Amino acid sequence: MSNQAALRSDYVYFEEITTRWMDNDVYGHVNNVVYYSYFDTITNNFLIKKGGLDIQDSEVIGYIVKSECNYVAGISYPDKIFGAFRVNRIGNSSVEYGLAIFKEEQVNACAYGSMTHVFVNRHTEQPTKISGQLLEALQSVLIES
Amino acid sequence: MSNQAALRSDYVYFEEITTRWMDNDVYGHVNNVVYYSYFDTITNNFLIKKGGLDIQDSEVIGYIVKSECNYVAGISYPDKIFGAFRVNRIGNSSVEYGLAIFKEEQVNACAYGSMTHVFVNRHTEQPTKISGQLLEALQSVLIES
Amino acid sequence: MSNQAALRSDYVYFEEITTRWMDNDVYGHVNNVVYYSYFDTITNNFLIKKGGLDIQDSEVIGYIVKSECNYVAGISYPDKIFGAFRVNRIGNSSVEYGLAIFKEEQVNACAYGSMTHVFVNRHTEQPTKISGQLLEALQSVLIES
Amino acid sequence: MSNQAALRSDYVYFEEITTRWMDNDVYGHVNNVVYYSYFDTITNNFLIKKGGLDIQDSEVIGYIVKSECNYVAGISYPDKIFGAFRVNRIGNSSVEYGLAIFKEEQVNACAYGSMTHVFVNRHTEQPTKISGQLLEALQSVLIES
Numbered sequence: 288m289s290n291q292a293a294l295r296s297d298y299v300y301f302e303e304i305t306t307r308w309m310d311n312d313v314y315g316h317v318n319n320v321v322y323y324s325y326f327d328t329i330t331n332n333f334l335i336k337k338g339g340l341d342i343q344d345s346e347v348i349g350y351i352v353k354s355e356c357n358y359v360a361g362i363s364y365p366d367k368i369f370g371a372f373r374v375n376r377i378g379n380s381s382v383e384y385g386l387a388i389f390k391e392e393q394v395n396a397c398a399y400g401s402m403t404h405v406f407v408n409r410h411t412e413q414p415t416k417i418s419g420q421l422l423e424a425l426q427s428v429l430i431e432s
Numbered sequence: 433m434s435n436q437a438a439l440r441s442d443y444v445y446f447e448e449i450t451t452r453w454m455d456n457d458v459y460g461h462v463n464n465v466v467y468y469s470y471f472d473t474i475t476n477n478f479l480i481k482k483g484g485l486d487i488q489d490s491e492v493i494g495y496i497v498k499s500e501c502n503y504v505a506g507i508s509y510p511d512k513i514f515g516a517f518r519v520n521r522i523g524n525s526s527v528e529y530g531l532a533i534f535k536e537e538q539v540n541a542c543a544y545g546s547m548t549h550v551f552v553n554r555h556t557e558q559p560t561k562i563s564g565q566l567l568e569a570l571q572s573v574l575i576e577s
Numbered sequence: 578m579s580n581q582a583a584l585r586s587d588y589v590y591f592e593e594i595t596t597r598w599m600d601n602d603v604y605g606h607v608n609n610v611v612y613y614s615y616f617d618t619i620t621n622n623f624l625i626k627k628g629g630l631d632i633q634d635s636e637v638i639g640y641i642v643k644s645e646c647n648y649v650a651g652i653s654y655p656d657k658i659f660g661a662f663r664v665n666r667i668g669n670s671s672v673e674y675g676l677a678i679f680k681e682e683q684v685n686a687c688a689y690g691s692m693t694h695v696f697v698n699r700h701t702e703q704p705t706k707i708s709g710q711l712l713e714a715l716q717s718v719l720i721e722s
Numbered sequence: 723m724s725n726q727a728a729l730r731s732d733y734v735y736f737e738e739i740t741t742r743w744m745d746n747d748v749y750g751h752v753n754n755v756v757y758y759s760y761f762d763t764i765t766n767n768f769l770i771k772k773g774g775l776d777i778q779d780s781e782v783i784g785y786i787v788k789s790e791c792n793y794v795a796g797i798s799y800p801d802k803i804f805g806a807f808r809v810n811r812i813g814n815s816s817v818e819y820g821l822a823i824f825k826e827e828q829v830n831a832c833a834y835g836s837m838t839h840v841f842v843n844r845h846t847e848q849p850t851k852i853s854g855q856l857l858e859a860l861q862s863v864l865i866e867s
Contacts, residue, residue, distance in 0.1 A: 305740045307763040309608045313487055313601040314554075315778055319496040319547075320472060320599055323465040328742040328799075335800055342458055342799075343750055351464040355500035364763075364777075365770055402464075409459075450595045452618040454755055456748040460633055463744045473597040473654075480655055487654075488605055509618075509632075510625055603777055604844075609786040609837075610758040617755060632748055641754040645790035692754075699749075 291375075292385055292430075293359065293396045298371035300428050301389075302329050306364040316361040322398050323354060326386045329370035330402060338424035347415050349404035352381070356400035360390075367391050374429040380414035381405045382425055436520075437530055437575075438504065438541045443516035445573050446534075447474050451509040461506035467543050468499060471531045474515035475547060483569035492560050494549035497526070501545035505535075512536050519574040525559035526550045527570055581665075582675055582720075583649065583686045588661035590718050591679075592619050596654040606651035612688050613644060616676045619660035620692060628714035637705050639694035642671070646690035650680075657681050664719040670704035671695045672715055726810075727820055727865075728794065728831045733806035735863050736824075737764050741799040751796035757833050758789060761821045764805035765837060773859035782850050784839035787816070791835035795825075802826050809864040815849035816840045817860055 292298070304325050312318040334340035334349065342348070362368055368388055375383040387399035408415050417425065437443070449470050457463040479485035479494065487493070507513055513535055520528040532544035553560050562570065582588070594615050602608040624630035624639065632638070652658055658678055665673040677689035698705050707715065727733070739760050747753040769775035769784070777783070797803055803825055810818040822834035843850050852860065 303740065304742075305738065305763070307739075307759050308766045309602055309610055309759050309762065311603040311777070312599055313603065313605050314493060314495075315603050318472075318599045319499060320465060320468040323468055324742050324744050327463075327465060327744065328740070331743045332800060342746070348459060350459075350503070350506075352503050353501070354464060354503075356498070358495070358497050358499075361495075365767060448595065449597075450593065450618070452594075452614055453621045454614050454617065454747055454753045456632070457744055458746040458748065458750050460748050465744055469597050469599050472599065473595070476598045477655060487601070510622060604783060604785075608762075609789060610755060610762060613755040613758055617753075638749060640749075640793070640796075642793050643791070644754060644793075645788070647788050648786055651785075 291357070291399055291401060293387065293399045295371065295389055295394045295396070297385070298373050298387060300333060300372045301369045302332055304328060304368055304370050306362070306366055306368060308364055311364045316363050319356070319358060322356050322358070322388060325370050325388055326354070326356070326400065326402055327351070329372045329386065330384055333372050333424070337427070339420040346409055347406050347421070348409050349406050351402055352405050353403040354400065356398055358398045359395070360397045362388065362390050362397050371396070372428065374425050375401060377417065377425055377429060379416055382417065385430070436502070436544055436546060438532065438544045440516065440534055440539045442530070443518050443532060445478060445517040446514045447477055449473060449513055449515050451507070451511055451513060453509055456509045461508050464501070464503060467501050467503070467533060470515050470533055471499070471501070471545065471547055472496070474517045474531065475529055478517050478569070479566070482572070484565040491554055492551050492566070493554050494551050496547055497550050498548040499545065501543055503543050504540070505542045507533065507535050507542050516541070517573065519570050520546060522562065522570055522574060524561055527562065530575070581647070581689055581691060583677065583689045585661065585679055585684045587675070588663050588677060590623060590662040591659045592622055594618060594658055594660050596652070596656055596658060598654055601654045606653050609646070609648060612646050612648070612678060615660050615678055616644070616646070616690065616692055617641070619662045619676065620674055623662050623714070627717070629710040636699055637696050637711070638699050639696050641692055642695050643693040644690065646688055648688045649685070650687045652678065652680050652687045661686070662718065664715050665691060667707065667715055667719060669706055672707065675720070726792070726834055726836060728822065728834045730806065730824055730829045732820070733808050733822060735768060735807040736804045737767055739763060739803055739805050741797070741801055741803060743799055746799045751798050754791070754793060757791050757793070757823060760805050760823055761789070761791070761835065761837055762786070764807045764821065765819055768807050768859070769856070772862070774855040781844055782841050782856070783844050784841050786837055787840050788838040789835065791833055793833045794830070795832045797823065797825050797832045806831070807863065809860045810836060812852065812860055812864060814851055817852065820865070
């Protein structure tokens with residue numbers, strides 16, 4: 288089972304994400320789909336800034352193999368929101384991230400979930416062992432088990 | 433645990449979805465986020481056509497409280513794809529849908545997962561018991577357990 | 578000035594596009610942004626099917642340098658819509674496309690506009706002369722002037 | 723002809739917009755469609771903050787009747803970008819906005835264009851005269867002609 292977390296104190300890495308007019312759906316809330324866009328933005332932000340990922344040129348890139356999200360409370364454009372990120376588990380070539388969205392300074396997440404990357408060679412698409420700067424970055428936000 | 437299914441024969445309701453140029457991401461495949469857009473399109477298609485949902489006016493509407501997806505094989509615009517839909521479980525006011533994406537006539541899903549709706553009163557946002565035409569429609573695609 | 582056209586009879590190439598739940602915005606209509614997604618989908622469909630474009634590997638690819646759209650009548654998911662495509666003008670390395678969106682069998686467009694591609698070498702990003710299969714395809718849907 | 727502007731000094735109202743992973747298309751740049759999402763986000767930000775727009779409840783709302791964009795230089799996630807906004811022309815019930823996207827502190831826009839809103843009564847969809855707080859806000863960023 289996923290090791291999911293819904294409190295602000297469960298996370299250490301945060302980034303503000305600006306909501307967009309078109310994020311809202313016909314019921315007036317951010318559409319459920321869009322949360323995953325927030326999730327993969329903050330994940331890639333972390334991988335680029337801390338893990339050395341170059342999305343245009345890196346030999347090793349991450350493919351998503353699983354994602355999930357629990358929706359607790361609605362948010363709506365133009366709410367001010369923050370994406371939260373951590374690493375739940377590091378495998379040989381895969382990583383499960385923990386992710387959450389917080390409205391302003393609230394302590395309870397509006398939504399939380401997880402995404403799993405398998406790191407592969409960009410050309411062969413074969414899984415590769417996580418190592419070097421990427422491994423160090425991931426370990427720096429790994430939860431204690 | 434979710435009752436998920438990855439074979440074409442696990443599903444009875446299908447609709448073609450036309451992929452879009454911007455569905456592809458920088459790695460050349462349909463972005464992981466977009467699959468959820470396919471999922472909620474086919475779900476709402478079913479609810480509108482079979483369950484009597486009027487997204488502008490119905491008193492009772494569905495809010496997503498949970499979603500998840502497993503990504504098995506990449507698809508890319510302009511692939512021809514089909515969304516598949518079924519009902520995994522019907523509760524008092526909530527329903528878990530089973531969903532999958534198939535490329536052309538393939539029998540194995542490229543992606544499969546689930547989404548859970550809680551039906552609420554549009555104005556009060558309080559959960560409401562599933563009944564009438566909606567219940568009948570959902571039961572018609574409910575898997576046997 | 579662009580040579581824009583709002584009638585079904587102004588076009589020869591059509592493709593159905595399936596609308597999506599999240600295309601609708603909070604006012605209940607397809608968001609203005611999404612029409613451009615329809616436009617570049619039908620344009621690339623034409624270039625792939627008729628012009629020999631391989632979006633992963635072609636040496637020559639098209640960059641959008643200008644686009645515009647006039648919105649005449651709202652459409653909403655789950656409307657059945659068709660994208661219409663033609664070529665307004667062929668230059669040395671650039672092409673202006675004419676585009677429109679029609680609801681079902683209606684003769685008046687719900688929206689119409691244009692997009693201009695400059696064809697460039699994928700690696701150098703320098704403009705290249707339009708020729709060969711691509712030129713023939715574009716000429717086959719060029720309006721008479 | 724539109725009164726379009728491509729220099730930072732042509733604008734007075736700016737907001738940062740956070741780019742998203744999925745904004746990039748298969749060619750590695752922000753997809754042409756997404757710029758319009760930036761445009762209508764900054765426009766609505768201005769209308770909400772300065773013009774008193776309540777997107778859920780206002781009697782008077784804006785419908786887009788025309789939009790256009792010129793693409794000068796590519797941007798890519800995770801670039802830091804700013805949306806710029808001004809009013810080009812105020813009519814009886816319609817307004818043409820001038821819009822541009824700037825990368826970091828650059829003085830030349832990566833893209834610039836315009837959008838035209840017609841303000842209508844939310845229920846009747848009939849055009850309404852622009853007045854009150856909305857008119858004052860629009861006049862405050864109207865260019866001199």
